[in-house]
Amino acid sequence: MSHAPSYDPQDVETRWQARWVERHTNEPDLERPARAFYNLMMFPYPSAEGLHVGNMFAFTGADIYGRFQRLQGFDVFEPMGYDAFGIHSENYALSVGTHPAKLIPQNIAAFRRQLRRFGGMFDWRHELATTDPGYYKWTQWLFLQLFKAGLAYKKRAAVNWCPKDKTVLANEQVINGRCERCDTPVEQRFLDQWFFRITDYAERLLKNLDTLDWSASTIALQRNWIGKSDGAELVFRTPAQQTITVFTTRPDTVFGATYLVLAPEHPLVDALTAAEQRPAVRAYQREVQGKDVVARRVGDKTKTGLFLGSYARNPASGEAIPIWIADYVLMDYGTGAIMAVPAHDGRDFEFATQFRLPIRPVVQVEGAALPSVSEDGVLVNSDRFDGLECREGGRRIVEWLAGLGLAIAKVQYRLHDWCISRQRYWGPPIPIIYCDRCGPVAVPEQDLPVELPFIEDFRPDDSGVSPLARHKEWYNVPCPQCGEQGRRETDVSDTFLDSSWYFLRYPSTEFDDRPFDPRRTATWLPVTTYIGGNEHAVLHLLYSRFVTMVLKDQGRIAFEEPFPKLRAHGLIVKDGAKMSKSRGNVVVPDAYIQQWGADTFRMYLMFLGPFQEGGDFRDEGITGIRRFLEKVWIIAHEAVTSPDGPLPPAVLQKLHQTIQKVTGDTGSLNYNTAIAAMMEYVNALRSAHCGMRIAVEPLLVMLAPYAPHLAEELWERLGHTGRSVFDERWPTHDPQLAVAGDAEIAVQVNGKLRGRLVVPRGALQQDVVAKALAEEGVKKFVDGNTIRKVVFVPDRLVNLVV
């Protein structure tokens, strides 16, 4: 028995990290790859706290996948960068009183150190940071392409305003009426904002989901977010010939519409208000506006509302029905007005009950109490449409009313246009110059980037105007079109614009005269596999898809879906709760890596549970992984001196089973069970006292994605000097060798296990049954009864039914 030197992870890992740099191990040929594989992971926001366990978990899982693909023979490009603009960075800078321009580079340096230390297969030649003018020049360029295509527009709109962060938030950043960052209730403000017409792409964004190989959970989130509703717009006329258009998904229930409700801020409210109701309506409108969005949206049980004192004609029944306003109707969905069908809508029912409005059922559903919302019923009280099923009735009613010019079939989306304006400092300035004569003018592309000026006092204020407005020399510029005095746009763009195209930049970072090189892009994109968390299922992923579609439509790229294959990893929690600074349960990986080494920590994180489900972080089990790697270390050193020869049959079989299992499980991201399989194999080698090279080398290759440093070290110690283990090929299994000659068969009597048999593989039913009946344990349950039925699963099971 050879006495191996002891395993010192720090020593091994430092050495190999240096080697990878010297030997350019992780730098694929971007120009002429034989088989390009773009392995993308979601780049981090470089927080001051450093890389946390959640990042490590995600990156390790993605890195294992990339390394595995490389061993399959692909040229794997695995880049890394930093999503360094945005409110989170700026707020942190504010809280510690350091300028972000100083703070962020420090954070990035710390992240870079950690990312190198954990052993990712990153191609550092292509690192990027969204705060680099060489990057955001192209973010601004992207804005201009949308602007020129008419997809960016400015409008005065009710926006979500966070009074604490003093900025506008996208709908996606408002959680339960609160700011996703600081949890402050969001207020409504009216500001001029830049929007992107993502709603123009709603249908395509939705439809393409069917073509994507994505985690089902992510698809579901996006589908929900886009929120398609099929329905119709119906027109209600007043005696004065004013028209109120409503959107409904249930045109079949129009005969049951007993009143109308408009949003309090609906433009027709004034015109529809009877004189005597005017003061009350004004008061109500003011009250609603003062209400914070939480109270209005999440709304408790009691509904409020007010009769306007006027009536409209139900286009179907011809009946005059009262017009109300109520804050349960939202201006920013549909037409801002609804027909209320209290018999068949929960909210309308509640409202009608409270204000004693008539409730008229028009759909008969077997045994259902009001309000019955089911569409599985037949129409009643609906004139000549009586007796029709809901869907068919709806279609006919729309057809009929459309003929009268009172209806049109309509699809409605929950998705809103993307508000990209931020009245903050830490972001790319929106490249627009306002001119009194020419209006908003695009900054000429050759003048990009519009650099973010250094401003000592970058704090936002309540004015609703970005701090950039306080920098006069920067703010006042001539109009690029007419040369008259102009003013720069002072809003910066949303961080999600930075990240909506970063995957296009990575392969082309060295080109400063183009955002992405056409050839590089054709070679490497779309991204082969994207691995990331579902926290970005709607924001980042939807925006990236939108931007990609726009670029495709402009002929700049040849594909419209950036991420044909996406896998969502799970969440690492601590004691059942999400890790967060406020809970104080954030686990920092550095100390673990210091104590155990990156390889042990990587594998430990992957062994915690299924990668795509996440798990609870606890460090009790980490010694198990370390023991395993120690065993590998010892057995590999044995292999250096151990004489070669044919493998014992049991080991040979186990080897091929292991290759099969580890290959399948690694490819499907089931890393926990792949690791278990390798553990079993090592245990088998040890109990067979087999340390032969032909048994150990395939193990090292399979282990390499998981414990890259250790695998490199042992590979070299086995005599493979000057060549990375990652330039080897993944072992293949022989299905013949992976199965045993004998099969163990479970013997059941009436479905209960009563014994086991070892028979030659492929044994016939009659032989197995005969042998089973000879077993004492089986006999006593069968004796005295006749066998009525035999269920036989070859090589697995026999069930005797008596």
Place this chain on the structure above:
RNA sequence: GCCCGGGUGGCGGAACUGGCAGACGCGCAGGACUCAAAAUCCUGUGUCGGCAACGGCAUGCGGGUUCGAUUCCCGCCCCGGGCACCA
């Protein structure tokens, strides 16, 4: 309320398309080595009854389909995540 997940030993978790529930690891117990401890190695470890052979019971709860159900169907309960007066 709606849409996704999920509920299996003391713990993290395994179980292919309905076919031996509990792989692998942690922990725990006993043993070996040691003056002793750590490390390492060996053995055991779902639960109840039994000295044992063995048997009963067990995958959130209640039904069902089936020779056979952690897996499929129906009805509930609980946990995590997303959306939420979206008409």
